[in-house]
Structures are given as structure tokens and as C-alpha cells.
Amino acid sequence: MDVFLLQLLNGLDKGGAYALIALGLTLIFGTLGVVNFAHGALFMLGAFCAVAFNKFLSLEVITTDPERTTAWGTPLEIRTRYVEAYLGDIGAWVVNYSVPVSILLAIPVMLLVGFVMERGLIKHFYKRPHADQILVTFGLAIVLQEIIKSIFGANPIPQPAPDAVRGAADIGAVFGFDPGVIVYPYWRMVYLGFAAAVIAAVFAFLQFTTFGMVVRAGMADRDTVGLLGIHIERRFTVVFAIAAVVAGLAGVMYTPILPPDYHMGMDFLVLSFVVVVVGGMGSLPGAVAAGFLLGILQSFASMNEVKAILPGIDQIIIYLVAVVILLVRPRGLLGRKGVMEN
Amino acid sequence: MSFIRKPLNRRSILRAGAMGGVALATPTIITSRAWSQGYLNEPTGSDVVFGFNVPQTGAYADEGADELRAYQLAVKHLNGEGDGGLLNTFSSKELQGNGVNGKKVAFVTGDTQTKSDAARASAKRMIEKDGAIMITGGSSSGVAVAVQSLCQEAGVIFMAGLTHSNDTTGKDKRKNGFRHFFNTEMTGSALAPVLKNNYGTDRKAYHLTADYTWGWSQEESIKKYTEDMGWETVAAVRTPLGAGDFSQYLTPVLNSGADVLVLNHYGKDMVNSLTQAVQFGLRDKQVNGKEFTIVVPLYSRLMAQGAGENVKGIFGSTNWHWSLQDEGSKAFVKSFGQEYGFPPSQAAHTCYVQALLYADAAQRAGTFEPCAIAAALEGFEFDGMGNGPTLYRAEDHQCFKDVLVVKGKDNPTSQFDLLEVVEVTPRAQVEYPADMLGGELGACNNGV
Numbered sequence: 001m002d003v004f005l006l007q008l009l010n011g012l013d014k015g016g017a018y019a020l021i022a023l024g025l026t027l028i029f030g031t032l033g034v035v036n037f038a039h040g041a042l043f044m045l046g047a048f049c050a051v052a053f054n055k056f057l058s059l060e061v062i063t064t065d066p067e068r069t070t071a072w073g074t075p076l077e078i079r080t081r082y083v084e085a086y087l088g089d090i091g092a093w094v095v096n097y098s099v100p101v102s103i104l105l106a107i108p109v110m111l112l113v114g115f116v117m118e119r120g121l122i123k124h125f126y127k128r129p130h131a132d133q134i135l136v137t138f139g140l141a142i143v144l145q146e147i148i149k150s151i152f153g154a155n156p157i158p159q160p161a162p163d164a165v166r167g168a169a170d171i172g173a174v175f176g177f178d179p180g181v182i183v184y185p186y187w188r189m190v191y192l193g194f195a196a197a198v199i200a201a202v203f204a205f206l207q208f209t210t211f212g213m214v215v216r217a218g219m220a221d222r223d224t225v226g227l228l229g230i231h232i233e234r235r236f237t238v239v240f241a242i243a244a245v246v247a248g249l250a251g252v253m254y255t256p257i258l259p260p261d262y263h264m265g266m267d268f269l270v271l272s273f274v275v276v277v278v279g280g281m282g283s284l285p286g287a288v289a290a291g292f293l294l295g296i297l298q299s300f301a302s303m304n305e306v307k308a309i310l311p312g313i314d315q316i317i318i319y320l321v322a323v324v325i326l327l328v329r330p331r332g333l334l335g336r337k338g339v340m341e342n
Numbered sequence: 343m344s345f346i347r348k349p350l351n352r353r354s355i356l357r358a359g360a361m362g363g364v365a366l367a368t369p370t371i372i373t374s375r376a377w378s379q380g381y382l383n384e385p386t387g388s389d390v391v392f393g394f395n396v397p398q399t400g401a402y403a404d405e406g407a408d409e410l411r412a413y414q415l416a417v418k419h420l421n422g423e424g425d426g427g428l429l430n431t432f433s434s435k436e437l438q439g440n441g442v443n444g445k446k447v448a449f450v451t452g453d454t455q456t457k458s459d460a461a462r463a464s465a466k467r468m469i470e471k472d473g474a475i476m477i478t479g480g481s482s483s484g485v486a487v488a489v490q491s492l493c494q495e496a497g498v499i500f501m502a503g504l505t506h507s508n509d510t511t512g513k514d515k516r517k518n519g520f521r522h523f524f525n526t527e528m529t530g531s532a533l534a535p536v537l538k539n540n541y542g543t544d545r546k547a548y549h550l551t552a553d554y555t556w557g558w559s560q561e562e563s564i565k566k567y568t569e570d571m572g573w574e575t576v577a578a579v580r581t582p583l584g585a586g587d588f589s590q591y592l593t594p595v596l597n598s599g600a601d602v603l604v605l606n607h608y609g610k611d612m613v614n615s616l617t618q619a620v621q622f623g624l625r626d627k628q629v630n631g632k633e634f635t636i637v638v639p640l641y642s643r644l645m646a647q648g649a650g651e652n653v654k655g656i657f658g659s660t661n662w663h664w665s666l667q668d669e670g671s672k673a674f675v676k677s678f679g680q681e682y683g684f685p686p687s688q689a690a691h692t693c694y695v696q697a698l699l700y701a702d703a704a705q706r707a708g709t710f711e712p713c714a715i716a717a718a719l720e721g722f723e724f725d726g727m728g729n730g731p732t733l734y735r736a737e738d739h740q741c742f743k744d745v746l747v748v749k750g751k752d753n754p755t756s757q758f759d760l761l762e763v764v765e766v767t768p769r770a771q772v773e774y775p776a777d778m779l780g781g782e783l784g785a786c787n788n789g790v
Contacts, residue, residue: 259648
């Protein structure tokens with residue numbers, strides 16, 4: 001039972017990440033009709049906003065001690081962080097909370113990246129076949145990856161969670177289990193809450209604002225909205241930027257769970273596309289539902305008891321589910337009829 | 343006047359194509375290097391080309407970059423530039439810093455991408471197009487085994503870089519392939535006594551293992567040696583390579599009754615699984631009245647950097663570490679550090695040493711003929727390269743030398759000072775019979 005509950009939590013957590021990325025992918029596909037293979041790179045760029053912010057906060061005053069030398073014979077460098085040298089405890093606190101605080105940097109950066117990407121490249125491919133869109137966005141993803149690699153290297157860069165939420169909580173004790181039976185990392189719970197909040201915010205934005213209403217109308221019938229005199233293209237550019245921000249924020253908050261490296265976006269991209277297809281191309285609730293569903297299934301498939309019966313199931317479960325769902329219901333779980341069915 | 347007397351049809355085009363093909367191939371057959379040379383890619387000019395096949399993209403790209411730095415430094419030293427590095431401490435004094443066999447060393451590079459097929463393709467390109475006389479490099483045993491096999495078929499020498507699976511010089515060994523790096527058998531025999539001294543003999547271990555040749559080999563060796571000293575293996579679970587999030591594999595560990603977690607992971611997988619194991623509170627747990635313990639059998643400094651402070655107090659093994667104080671290690675750290683501004687990784691060290699060992703064998707043999715070089719390397723004993731007295735065993739082409747047991751440092755003084763050497767396990771303790779790991783070397787191949 002305890003392992004079952006823990007795997008459920010793992011699944012929800014993983015599902016949260018899948019859902020956030022898939023949500024952005026679906027927004028872009030639903031509005032612009034573009035299959036964005038650079039979306040994983042946006043997730044990775046978000047994570048590197050956290051890394052860059054941390055590096056900025058960790059800039060150091062370097063002095064040398066001529067009395068002591070390194071193993072290769074140069075004077076030993078003594079490094080002191082500027083932020084701590086000038087701000088003392090407040091500086092140390094900001095460094096400690098660099099991951100959540102870097103959201104403030106990630107939002108404008110990802111908005112800018114989204115605008116530039118859509119206006120500078122994606123808009124030229126609206127009327128081109130999906131294969132062209134996939135090729136150009138995949139190429140862009142590789143370019144972005146290589147830029148990040150050239151700046152930050154290929155080695156993962158650890159980004160610890162703030163001290164206050166490091167370690168694991170004994171959540172089982174709250175529900176009457178023996179102490180220590182169900183422990184779960186604080187930061188993963190923070191991530192789950194964050195994912196839920198971002199998903200809710202995106203839905204609220206689309207549901208309760210005039211802008212969102214126009215976008216939804218545009219997703220349903222772009223031409224008619226255009227005939228009403230609404231500059232739908234401009235709004236879709238904003239939607240693209242919002243999708244970039246959602247992916248970026250998912251990346252920022254994921255860094256304490258997975259030390260970021262330049263390739264992390266590609267690792268999530270394929271899974272996220274499966275999530276979008278299972279949920280239904282263009283369906284926002286479908287993306288969220290499928291994200292959580294596949295995350296949970298993947299977690300349960302990794303249980304030793306399950307693998308003892310079906311070896312290797314953990315590695316193919318989501319593709320198996322995708323095949324079954326597409327055979328039974330080609331439009332996906334909550335997909336609209338007619339979208340990507342041909 | 344027309345040379346085509348009949349109208350063109352499919353048959354005449356095919357016939358003309360076949361005749362043309364034969365005509366074009368004929369001079370190639372006659373003048374082919376394979377016919378005119380004593381062995382494949384015999385250098386005829388003033389240069390000899392080495393092929394450095396390292397991961398320049400993919401999960402081990404940072405390690406590959408360090409390997410490439412080391413190779414470039416080795417080429418400099420072989421050609422008499424720089425401070426000479428390990429040539430000054432190497433027990434063999436054949437190399438004089440004037441190239442090898444009177445030829446200047448040049449090099450070409452390939453990107454293995456840490457994928458066997460890509461690594462074979464780049465090695466093939468370097469051999470066939472660039473005329474590489476030897477291939478060296480790699481990170482990942484899967485890649486090493488694949489490239490070693492290709493070099494055997496092609497007829498060049500392969501000097502393996504970082505590869506730790508027993509199979510490289512065990513069941514997959516080849517006459518044309520040589521490994522300086524240690525293997526999982528040596529890790530097991532060196533690490534187990536240290537684990538026994540620190541954690542006792544009554545322990546229950548849970549293994550998470552990367553699902554490929556190195557992971558299987560590592561798991562088997564650690565299980566063998568820890569079970570021999572009394573540890574019980576609760577479970578050994580295979581995890582996909584590059585899983586990213588290991589939470590679903592770590593969750594069953596929590597209440598499995600195990601009090602030790604052995605992470606048979608390397609590179610990014612190890613960074614992620616260790617980081618997440620610490621997040622799940624495994625290091626703070628008490629199980630069976632004992633403090634829960636994590637073991638990382640194969641360490642590297644680059645991995646330790648990726649895992650950050652999570653490595654503190656965790657035991658593992660390594661082939662070489664820059665903090666060693668023997669003359670060879672100090673010379674290499676000085677040379678590398680002055681060139682690049684930071685200390686070399688174990689991957690850099692093993693690759694640099696392999697390049698020098700190949701060059702030295704060629705110099706001693708007086709030729710670049712692969713079989714002569716293989717004979718010069720077999721049974722070769724040397725010192726001064728940072729690992730103490732070392733033997734290239736003739737029977738399996740595996741180097742035997744002291745093995746380091748290291749621990750994540752509690753109070754690192756810099757971003758490079760993350761591991762401390764807690765024990766230098768003598769070579770005699772990690773040696774094993776040559777036929778223990780199976781495989782056959784087969785015959786040497788000169789490529790003609």
C-alpha cells in the first residue's frame with residue numbers, strides 16, 4: 001500500500017511536468033497549427049534561466065594568495081561571492097532561494113524568446129506542411145542546445161532547492177501510517193503544487209479573460225474571428241510566448257529534481273508529444289489529463305511486482321498506451337473530431 | 343562521329359555502367375594502399391595520423407572534451423612541444439619528443455556521440471578516409487566494445503579510453519585492442535574491503551543498475567564481492583540508460599528492508615539517481631538499526647561536480663585522481679593544469695597515457711605495423727604514469743595496477759577538490775586469472 005501511494009505521488013509529479021510541457025505544445029498546435037519540436041528546448045532554456053541566475057548570484061571576487069599554489073603551480077585563487085560580500089545574510093538568503101527567485105528572470109526571458117521565435121521563424125512556416133515545421137523546429141532545438149552547451153558545458157549543473165524545502169517529509173504519519181513509511185521530498189510536493197497552479201492559471205486566463213475568449217474562438221474558427229476584424233495573428237503570437245513561458249517555468253522549477261544539462265529538453269520532448277497525441281491534438285484538458293495519466297502509469301509500470309510479471313514494461317508502457325488509445329480512439333482522449341485524423 | 347551506334351536502352355546502359363565501373367576500379371585496385379603497403383595506413387610521408395574518437399556530443403560530452411584536451415596535450419609532448427608531461431617520468435625512455443619513428447604526430451577526431459553505431463562510423467571514417475594508423479578514445483563500454491571490434495576487422499590498433507566493463511578485456515577482448523583503464527572486477531575487489539571496514543558484514547543491499555554491458559558487469563562484480571563478505575542482495579533492478587527521473591525506481595527502495603543502495607550508474611544517470619536518492623531522504627534514514635548508506639562503485643570528478651554536495655561521504659572507486667602525489671601524477675596535473683587552468687579528470691589521464699603507451703610501443707617496435715605494436719605492448723611493464731608499477735597483461739591486454747578507493751569529500755576546498763583517496767589498493771589484491779572473464783583474443787590483424 002505504501003509503495004502504491006508513493007508511486008502515485010511519483011506519477012502525479014512526473015505527470016505535472018509532462019502536463020506543463022504538453023499544455024504549451026497543445027496551445028501552440030491548437031492556435032497556430034504548428035508542430036513545435038523546439039518545445040523541449042524551451043523547457044531546457046527555462047532550466048538554464050535558473051542556472052544563469054544562480055551563476056550571476058555566484059559571481060566572485062577573485063584574489064590570489066601568492067604564498068599558496070595550486071597543484072599545477074599557479075597562485076591559489078581565493079573566491080568570495082559579491083552578493084555575500086556586500087549584502088551579508090540577505091545575499092546568502094537570495095542565493096539559497098535562487099531557484100524560485102529565478103522565475104522572475106525566466107518570465108521576461110521566455111516571453112522574449114517566444115516572441116522572437118514566433119515572429120522571426122515560426123510565422124514563415126504557418127502555411128507549410130507539418131513535415132517542414134517539424135524539421136525547422138527540430139533544427140532550432142539543436143541550435144539552442146548547442147548554444148547552451150557552448151556556454152555552460154555538457155555536464156549537469158546541480159541546482160539545490162532552498163534549505164527550508166530540502167529533504168523529505170514524513171507525509172504518511174499525517175494519514176496514520178507508521179513513521180517513516182511514506183516519505184516524499186518536499187521539493188517534489190512544491191513542484192506538484194506549482195504545476196497545478198500554472199495549469200489553473202492558464203485555464204483561467206483562457207476561460208475568464210476577453211483575450212482568452214478570443215483565442216479560444218480563434219482555435220475553434222480562425223477565419224471567422226478574422227472576419228470580425230480581430231487581429232488574431234497578433235494574439236496568437238502572444239499565445240506562443242505564453243506557451244514558451246509555461247515550458248520555461250516548468251524547466252526552472254524542475255532543476256532541483258533533475259540537475260539541468262543541455263540535452264534535458266530532448267529527453268522530455270518525445271514523451272510530451274506522446275502525451276499530446278494521447279490527450280488529443282489541440283485539446284488543453286486532454287493534454288493535462290494525459291500528462292497525469294501517463295505519468296502515473298509509467299510509475300506503476302516501474303514497480304518490481306509489475307516488472308516481475310511483464311519485464312521491460314516500464315520502458316514501453318506509454319507507447320503501448322498511445323498505440324491502444326489511437327487504435328480505439330484516433331482523435332485521442334479528449335481530442336476534437338476532425339483534428340489530425342486524416 | 344558517334345560512339346553510340348545503337349539507341350540507348352536499359353540493357354546497354356547497364357552494360358556500359360558495368361564496364362565503366364570495372365575501368366574506374368582497375369587503377370584503384372592496382373595502386374591501392376592495401377596492395378602497395380605492408381599494413382593498413384602505413385605512413386609514407388613525414389606525419390603519422392592518430393584517430394581520437396571521443397564523445398563530443400551527448401551525455402558524456404564534457405568527459406569527451408577532457409579526453410580530447412588530453413590527447414592534444416599528448417600530441418604536443420610527443421612532438422617535443424610543451425613541458426614534456428609524463429614523458430619525463432615514464433620509465434621507458436624511448437620517446438625523445440621528436441615524434442614517433444621519425445614522424446611527426448598529427449591527429450584527426452571523431453564524435454562517438456556515446457552511441458555504438460555513430461562511434462563505429464566515425465572510427466571507420468578516420469581509418470578509411472583520414473588514414474588513421476590507430477584509434478583511441480571513447481566513454482562507455484558499449485562504444486569501446488563496438489569500436490574495438492571494428493578496429494580488429496579493419497586491422498588497426500585500438501587503445502580503449504574510459505571503459506570499465508569486464509567485457510572489454512573479457513568476453514569481447516580482441517588481439518588488436520588494449521585497455522589501460524581498470525574494470526568492474528577490480529572495483530569489486532578493491533571496494534568491498536573498505537565497505538566491510540566502514541559498514542560491517544551484516545548489510546542488505548539494493549542495486550539500481552544501468553541496463554547495458556557496463557551496468558551488468560558492475561552489478562555482477564559488486565554483488566559477488568559484497569555477498570562473499572556477508573552482505574545480502576535484497577534486489578537488483580535494471581534502469582533504462584538515460585532515465586532522467588529515477589523516482590519510480592527509488593521509491594521501492596524506501597521500504598524494501600535494504601540499508602544500502604548501490605548505484606551502478608555512470609555519468610548523467612549517476613548524477614540524477616544520486617541527487618534524487620538524497621532528495622528522498624535515503625541518507626537520513628535508519629534501517630535495521632543502521633544508518634542507510636549509498637555506494638557509487640565508479641566515480642569520476644566530473645560526475646562528482648554534477649552531483650554537487652550529494653557525494654559527501656559516499657564511497658566508490660576510480661582509476662586515477664589528480665590529488666595523487668607520485669611524480670607521474672604531479673607532472674601530468676602540472677602540465678594539464680598549466681595548459682587548461684584546471685586539473686585533469688581520470689578520463690583525460692587514461693586517454694593521455696594510452697596515446698603515450700601506443701607511441702612508445704611503436705617506437706620500441708621501430709614500426710607502426712599493428713601486430714608488431716601489439717607484441718610490444720603485450721607483457722609490457724612500466725612505471726611513472728601515475729598508477730605505480732603497471733603491467734599490460736599479454737593474455738587479455740588488460741593493464742594491472744593499484745586501484746584507488748575514494749570518498750566524497752566533506753569539506754571541499756574548490757570545485758575540483760570533491761573526492762579524497764581513502765585507500766590505494768595494491769595491484770596484487772585486484773589481479774585475477776586471465777581466463778576468468780572468458781573470451782578469446784584471436785589473431786592479430788594488420789589490415790592487409
